[in-house]
Amino acid sequence: MINWLFLDKNICYICKSNEAVAHFLCKDCLKKLDYVANQFKIDNYQAHAVYFYNETMKKLIADYKFNRNTSLSKVFSSILYDYGRVHKLFDVDYILPSPSSRQTINDRGFDHIRMICDYFIDDINPSYLDNFTKERNTKAQHTLSKDERSYNLKGAFKFDGDLSGKSVLIIDDLITTGNTVKEMAKVLEKSNVKEVTALAITSEHRLN
Template identity: 30%
Template sequence: MNNWLDIIQQLLFPPTCVLCGSAGQTGRDLCLPCREQLPVNACCCPRCANPLAAADADRLCGRCVARPPAFDQVYAPFLYQEGMRHLITGLKFGSRHAHARLLGQLLAEHVGRHALMPDCIMPVPLHRARYRKRGFNQAIEIARLIASETGTPLDLYSCRRRRATPHQAGLTSKQRQRNIKSAFELIVPVHYRHVAILDDVMTTGSTVQEMALLLKGQGVERVDVWVCARA
């Protein structure tokens, strides 16, 4: 039944590339030339996915060696550049929800190939004030698609942001750490062994670090981070 609905939908509303307007391919709103131009995070730290020079492939970056993060591994298939930046900012600040579907498909493809599936996906929560202003949480919109495609449970309620922190953009790494400190809380006990925190983009990692510390403190054994792009 779902296959027939998908076929009918594609006949009535054929996929169109959200980057150039050409016909989409493989059922996605993305054409092959634009897909090939997306900035791939091909060489990165295996722990935090920070981009590295090719000579340093598969080595931990200096930051992870000096101060290992609370999370275990970051999966970030793209760099926050060019077309990927357009997709993420269009969703977050332009309410282009078709971008969420495409970003979710691309990230689901990556984690499906490379990641061990967790007990649940936990999107980074927005504070209720920002949620009311924006009208949606971009991390949740992406996570819904991934949960559907991978069959992984989605947890939207265990963790909440208890402080309305200022935007992280434009802050230094230390300012980001202070800004996000103790911003999250678990409102119900969690009994997961393995959680994947999901967000749209990771810059310094301060936000996911704070969530990972919280989860590890409640007995979660492994915390991965799934993001569409690494800045």
């Protein structure tokens, strides 16, 4: 059940008591987030992250993905949409929400990144890049060592198509080592993609 339907749109979606002022959050809850607007490189790819992965953001991501607090999808969507619009990241041909495996979607009950993007996809020019899939279920990246994270994702993604002259914006919730972006970009490059950029809600990168 999508519980945000039952929340007052003027009440903070985190504390559920104070008046919301931005991204469906109140001033007090917004202060607990660490806004960094970071830009950094993952190999040769430009990446962006809106917030630093502090304890508050860690709890929010976990609450959304593992406790199925789907009301937070609207919060995350507003964050990504505002940042992407201001930084002109939607001037691309395709949006690619980082896909989950079929097993993960079945277990969780929803496609967590796609749900976030669904709120704003009709308000931007690019469309979804269809048929890009995660064929193999993998372990959660944050539970693994640096070496294990790289091996964990090898061969997990699949796409059949021609992206000659096209640009793609990958959207994810969290960037840590960047291995997910790297593996997805490798698959896109095999289809002759012109440019790949990444945008995440949060990351462990603090410096530009």
